[in-house]
Amino acid sequence: MASVRAGTLSMRDSLVKNRTVNLLANLTLREIKGQYKKTVLGRAWSLLNPLANIAVYSLVFGILVRATPPLGTNSGLKSYALWVACGIIPWGFMSTGTSLGRGALADNAGLLTKVYFPRFVLPTSTILALASTFLTELAAVAIFVGVAGGGPRIVWRLPVLIPIVILNTAFVLGLSLILSIGMVYFGDIQHIWGIFLQLWMYASCVVLPFSLVQQAQVGHPNLPIEFLFELNPAYQFVEAYRNVLYDFDVPSLTRWLVMLAWAAVSMIIGSWVFSKFSSRIVEEL
């Protein structure tokens, strides 16, 4: 009797796994499809938005403030516009990812209260869909950098982006799992997270180079300013993309380890929070 039961159970397990993978694929595709189904204007807009950002930051920080862009180590590039483009696209992935992931449960209350399916597929499909558009954006940046002075050498460095994107996606997903649960209990996370993202962007050297941080460090030798920046996961990820796209280099070993650690910590805490609270969220919605 017991063995029979065990048999049916393991069969059910694999069935459930298939179902989950199937559902995850379906929801991700729907989301991607939804993004491309937008009106022509809407699509143009979503492409224009990062371009406009790049233009504004180039104007304000590159020309008016005259922030000196770092010199690309292997590429010899020295262009604020290219440098900021290599940072703002990954930053956009992290900020949009956590903002969309945050609402993945709360915005689907109708579904969650009426149908059972593994709850993690909602935030996960959101992030996976976004990661796929992020890949096309990265390709656009690579072409942009190559054409605007980097030359075809950049092509050889592109495969290095893959593990970075994987670690970065894991980091964003873990964070989104936590935020999506938080949203159910505290509606105002929406606003708080919005404000936090603004601060976080400036703390991640997205638009202002690290040399400014180093200058500040010289002025305040007793404060661990540089160290804090190094701890910031978003800074590490943004710089890793720049290592590849702007420097035509690979990230340092330390940077790889820091990214790996952040991705792991984020996923472990995210899964733990999610599995602990996700069964109770339905009645809180």
Added chain:
Amino acid sequence: MTSNAVVVSDVSKSFRIYRDRNRSIKATVLKRSRAKYDEFWALKDIDLEIPQGKTFGLLGNNGSGKSTLLKCIAQILEPNKGFITHVGRMAAMLEVGSGFHPELSGRDNVYLNGAILGMSKAEIDRKFDSIVDFSGVGDFIDQPVKNYSSGMYVRLGFAVSIHIEPDILLVDEVLSVGDIAFQEKCTEKFSDLRRDGRTVVVVSHAVDQMRTFCDQAAWLRKGQLMGVGPAQDVINDYADQAHNVQQHHSQLAEGDAESSSEDQTQGRFGSGEATIERVELLDAHCEDVRQVRTGDKVTLRMHFTCHEPVAAPVFGFSIEHETGFLVWGHNNVQSDWVAAPMRPGAGSVDLVIPEFPLRPGSFRIQAGIAADHNARTVDSLPRALSFTVATGEPFESLGVAVMHSHFENLRQEG
């Protein structure tokens, strides 16, 4: 030996009823504590076995915990205590079409909903024509579902659910939706499922429907299991008990007038963007009364406070007989009256009944506000108001309704 499709062992479930609906980090930090709540036990120590291949009915008055139990079986809610096991593929039809995405076409939604309910793409491909056929939406299948009538919406949702061919089908009061022809189609489909040896669990308070439908039944009262066994016995017990409760109620009714007004918020639930402040029962002179006469012009007025905007609100009222029998219900979507988006602030909405068609008796009004095509409850007051009906015009002999009937054409041979 028949095996069990579902086993519920010692299950208890509680909900948190928040005293303060405003849950935010800001408030938590300012008050230095999480929002205060009361524990409400919707299910207490339920033990139940549902045999394979039977149609099993869950009975009980409104608020007795039937839906909560069904949702626990469906794994949507997790019990605080005890556990539930089931054997085979399970599908729940708690509110059909709730997984629909208004912007996507019917076709895309069939695939999406099918995937959510656990069908593979190949499986949906195979069943697609049959699904469309069953739903009767025809050429509309390539239109966005936001253009569907509510009937089409429900039918398509039902068609998808029924094509999952689950070993265990959980159904919550869905027999009451759609037109008669569609209901018959559904009943037929249920019989098919039963013939194939599949298990169906139905929640309802429509006793007569359950009698014709179920082999086995259980009934719940205030979260406790009162009886379980062959359908006829259980349903009879339930009907008797409901009758006793009714007598008990009318004995208490005298001294109870005060406390009943406090009862208003009992069982309240919803997501809380707006709250229903109170419901008025207005007679022809616009006075808030607790007794009306058959045939009077009556207006139900819902006063609400909106806290956050609600894009397409759905206002609903229903009237329940004191025994718990649902007499009538209506919402503005089904009457094709589109409500403007709700803005923060106070407001009210009226529902006008030109000639009140109920016979003397005691009734309760439920009021609700929903959003997202009725898929999400914003606020619901299951006991907004109690009132009685006194004799008026026309007078007809028995039951709960008056039909403006008359006799005619008596013919006799010779």
